[in-house]
Amino acid sequence: MFKFITGFSMLDLPHVIMILVGLGFIFLALYKKWEPYELLPIGCGMILANLPFTGITTQPGPGVGPAQAGVLGILLKYGLYQWTLLPQFIFFCIGAMTDFSPLIANPRAFILGAAAQLGIYFAFLGAVLLGFSIPEACSIGIIGGADGPTTIYTTGVLAPHILGITATAAYSYMAMVAIIQPPIINLLTSPEERKIYMKPMLRPVSKLERVLFPIYTMIIVVLLIPKSAPLVGMLMVGNLFRESGVVPRLTETAQNSLMNIITILLMLAIGASMPAEAVMHPRTLLVLLLGLLAFAFGTVGGVLMGKIYCKISKEPFNPMIGAAGVSAVPMAARIVQHLGQKENKQNFLLMHAMGPNVAGVIGSAIAGGYFLSLFMK
Template sequence: MGDIIGKFITESGFFMMTYKEISMIVIACIFLYIAIKKEYEPYLLIPISIGMLLANMPGTGLMNAPSDSSTGGLLYYLYQGVKLGIFPPLIFLCIGASTDFGPLIANPKTMLLGAAAQFGIFFAFLGAIFLGFNGLEAASIGIIGGADGPTAIQLTSILAPHLLGPIALAAYSYMALVPVIQPPIIKLLTTKEERNIKMEQLRGVSKKEKILFPIVVMILVIGILPTSAPLIGMLMFGNLLKESNIVPKLVETAQNSLMYIVTIILGLTVGATANAETFLNPKTLGITLMGLIAFSVGTASGVLFGKIMCKLSKGKINPIIGAAGVSAVPMAARVVQKVGQEDNPSNFLLMHAMGPNVAGVIGSAVVAGILLKFFG
């Protein structure tokens, strides 16, 4: 009886646990607190935290690969959807089905603001190279600046899968912190007079334009950059379903059931890659730092280009909408609306900010395609 009890104790997870696993479990609990108590990106941060917690519990084998003597762990098999590049494009399909490209079509000049905000990606790429990361790792770190979690996961799973956990956590953490990070940058780079600029009401966009837009974008972008096909193709496919107005059940499924199912599995498996060996090292600190710099520079470059457009338009464009060029939809556009109304409660910039915001989604996918072309 004593041997049985002794074996039970020595084979328990608590007996095998090291300080590294304890540290990761504590980090997972902190993320859970942030997600639940502070409500920062809870739909994804909760699954990521649980995946991290489960993967760092000794003896579970949830991320073990199959062998001749045993099958693989549950999370290992679910993770294949990330590894094989299935889940992020599905998320993009769902985003497309939930996105209105009308503001971008009505004011196509805002596409330039979405493009300008991607500068942070290249800035962070060079910074990561300077810190000693190789090209594949630097490309994966830089994409955090696009504030687009699925794109970061897609690119990293191909170029630097060993960094998937830290990069995914950094990307979604900064997406959740958009309301904290962006306002100080916007106010630092603009004057009160610029923030008070009221923009003209957008023109109406016809159904024909909304249907043609995803088709034309697919043909042009994928024709020029075939490596962007998984993300751009699914994004525009989802949007075409929405704008066709003839398949409401498919749109409803993409906007709700499919989105939540893929989000749960994606979060769990991404969190499960954040084990102690890959997470508790100096590289993680470098990733976190460069991710913050990438996001901040992306916001700043969007605002600065907005100031240029403001001058060229003789004051008709409010430069703060450039901050929405990062692809955190629709959070970045809401931040612009809030900052604009702090100085002028009658200023309504939300729809104008949605133009560069959705352009940023396209832009981050295009940049990911460019990085894949050169490093994939």
């Protein structure tokens, strides 16, 4: 009798493995401090989704009344799969938190941010080669944008069945930027190039420039790629709130309370989207591998463009800065700063690297918008 009223009768090996993976995520968040705001709730959601008989991930629908639907099921359905509200609002909050001044002061950084999107398209081709469908390949490629919300939104629309894996890959690899990027940067640049000194300060950016930037960026990008509006549009609206200076309460809410609330809901839902049935599949390993390749090729694209700049620029230009174009704000920029300091103690590359870093956020959102425009009516 005990066996039938508890969950033990349904606890099979795949679910136990997924519960252990969830515990692993919690361990990484707690003791390694790897993206704790993301990995802790993802790990909890994963454990809840794999414990049997809970009904917590049951989604509302025909034949499933409000009393039968589980809280994580409701989040999954309305937050991610059907209305995809949560990642869009995260973009609004990120806009309210982002300072685009380093990019406005040095607009060349846009091109470094664009080159670093190479990883998205290489991983996309790799995924097609390995037999994934085109929408799945788009969702896997976008991991290379190193941007969690873009990955979640694009996959939620194009291939929701692999959402948990792509989102987890994006956040996990972002946490591992310090491991993934330095060997690639060292391989592609010489010690002399890494030593190149750049003046630490960029020009000051006026308030008018900072206010106009989100307005014209939003209009131009959304006119060219209308389906990027939920990403670039929301990002720029959030940024306009911040830079306008006239709605400090709304900006403060977006930067703190709203961001925190949505992070809790979104990350729990992502964890909940990974029951064993959806994840314990050989293709999951391929998705993780392709995501890693996407990150690596993104870094390669950025550094190679940095090397071109280094050759043609009149001012000294350190090619490592291109690596920050993979977004992963601000970790990728910090890596460049750290490597620069290691080679030349006089070098402060952080502000220079922040330009391509925030340009990468716009670049990956454009890439995501383009993928969506191929399949959304």
